[in-house]
Amino acid sequence: MSKTRKTLTALGLSAVLSSPALADELEQRWLEMIASGQAYPAETLMPLFEQLEPVSPEFMLGTWKGGKFDGGAEPDPINWYGKRFNSLTDVEPLLVHGPDGTVATFEGLGRAQMREMKYAGVVSAALIYDQQPIMDYFRKVNDEVVIGLGDIKGKPTDFFFHLSREQD
Numbered sequence: 188m189s190k191t192r193k194t195l196t197a198l199g200l201s202a203v204l205s206s207p208a209l210a211d212e213l214e215q216r217w218l219e220m221i222a223s224g225q226a227y228p229a230e231t232l233m234p235l236f237e238q239l240e241p242v243s244p245e246f247m248l249g250t251w252k253g254g255k256f257d258g259g260a261e262p263d264p265i266n267w268y269g270k271r272f273n274s275l276t277d278v279e280p281l282l283v284h285g286p287d288g289t290v291a292t293f294e295g296l297g298r299a300q301m302r303e304m305k306y307a308g309v310v311s312a313a314l315i316y317d318q319q320p321i322m323d324y325f326r327k328v329n330d331e332v333v334i335g336l337g338d339i340k341g342k343p344t345d346f347f348f349h350l351s352r353e354q355d
Contacts, residue, residue, distance in 0.1 A: 213238055217328045221349050226258030229345035236334055236347065239326030241311030244301035247272045247325060247333070250282070251350035265293050269350060270314070275301045280314055280323070296321070306336070325350075 216235065220227055253269035255261065268290050271279040278300060281293040297318035304313035306324040314323040320340030325333045330352075337346035 210240075214328055217334065217349075218332070220256070221254065221332070224258065225256075226260055227256045227347075229343075229347065232256060232334075232347045233345070236326055236336055237307050237309075239328060239334060241309050242325050242327045242333060244275050244303060244312045246327070247301060247312050247314075248274070250353040251333070252353055253335075254349050254351075256347050256349070265295070267293075269353075272301065278314060280316060280321075306338075 213235065217239075250271045251269045253267060265281065266284040268282040268284050271282055271292070273279065278298060279292045280299040281296055282290050283293045285291045296316060299314050299316045302313055302315055303310050304322065304324065306313070309326075312325045314325070316322070322338045324336045324338065327333055328349075332352070333350050335348045335350060336344065337348065338344045339346070
């Protein structure tokens with residue numbers, strides 16, 4: 188195949204992938220998976236994650252309620268609630284449900300900060316833990332929902348979670 192044809196094929200493919208109809212279909216697929224509460228393997232989630240739009244660190248500011256794609260199979264030793272992005276340099280990466288039902292900061296892994304980082308060729312918001320070898324990469328499903336990919340040094344990069352923006 189000629190170089191010109193390869194370039195045109197790549198351009199045509201990117202145009203198809205960025206069409207509004209396919210973006211709507213991708214959003215719907217993510218929302219259905221979140222609503223189902225079922226477990227999904229990384230092999231299913233990774234190609235879908237890589238198709239999502241990037242987000243800026245500023246987009247992430249605020250409090251987000253979280254969930255995992257494990258179908259409830261994994262025990263949750265901290266009773267995880269979500270994440271709070273106070274500023275680009277002050278993030279509470281783990282919020283938990285307290286014994287009295289309130290939401291509190293889990294201090295066991297420290298704080299974090301936001302930066303733009305490249306993952307799979309796309310620059311998007313990333314959460315960098317201050318005291319742990321952990322980074323979370325974010326991509327946008329819509330203005331109220333993002334998908335996170337946790338990257339823990341020494342472990343496979345296959346932990347996916349979702350965050351829904353809380354209304355103030």
